Amino acid sequence: MRKISFTLFLLTSLTLFYCKDNPKEEKNSENSMRPEESTNQAKEEGVNILTYVPTYQENKPIEEGDNYPIKHVLNDNENYFKIDDDKIHVVIPNSDSDMRIKNVFNVSDYNQKRNLNAIVIHISNGGTLDTNDTVTHKLVSDLKISEIDGLSNQHLKDKQLKVFVINEDIIDEGEKTTFKNCAKQELDYSHMECNLITGKLYEKDQIAPITKPREQEGDIITGG
Numbered sequence: 001m002r003k004i005s006f007t008l009f010l011l012t013s014l015t016l017f018y019c020k021d022n023p024k025e026e027k028n029s030e031n032s033m034r035p036e037e038s039t040n041q042a043k044e045e046g047v048n049i050l051t052y053v054p055t056y057q058e059n060k061p062i063e064e065g066d067n068y069p070i071k072h073v074l075n076d077n078e079n080y081f082k083i084d085d086d087k088i089h090v091v092i093p094n095s096d097s098d099m100r101i102k103n104v105f106n107v108s109d110y111n112q113k114r115n116l117n118a119i120v121i122h123i124s125n126g127g128t129l130d131t132n133d134t135v136t137h138k139l140v141s142d143l144k145i146s147e148i149d150g151l152s153n154q155h156l157k158d159k160q161l162k163v164f165v166i167n168e169d170i171i172d173e174g175e176k177t178t179f180k181n182c183a184k185q186e187l188d189y190s191h192m193e194c195n196l197i198t199g200k201l202y203e204k205d206q207i208a209p210i211t212k213p214r215e216q217e218g219d220i221i222t223g224g
Helices: 173-185
Strands: 004-010 013-017 038-044 047-053 057-061 080-082 087-094 100-106 118-124 137-144 161-167
Touching (some): 100 137, 118 173, 161 173
Parallel strands (some): 013 161, 118 161
Antiparallel strands (some): 004 013, 004 161, 038 047, 057 137, 080 087, 087 137, 100 118
């Protein structure tokens, strides 16, 4: 299975990974997706990771005036989080009308030395082929902070959140653990990316051990 991933940050920092395309999942005429909110538990190396599917998400065609030169790169004037509203608002430009958020889970690293807020947003169109580079849609969603198990409102007052967004049909247990390990390697909220093969962080201008089909971009937005 081929996977394309990339990192985006919410300074929040939102980190995006991309991959796949086709075959299509069945969609409604309004390209609006409102699955039932759910939480599912997976055990990884003795750690319980809870996944969460947001109630509101809508993948709609881009509109006149939208400026998305690169897919999955978040515009800082559209993406933010608000603690008082219990909300992380994301707008993810993409190139497939069937793209949706499959789950969100927490990979924050809270310890005695530092507190780093980090989550993973898993998106997919249900297929296994690469999507093209032309942005045609934007996936809009409001994530509930309180539904992302382990994400701390107190630490979010630092106004920084790193969010890995990975476009892949299925995330296995090893990849989930790798995201947690990458978050532990962060010295600060940086634009470094997580290599799911090596489990190491690296700068996006460095040559990754596997350069295809991986692509990653970074951006910075604010929240609090």
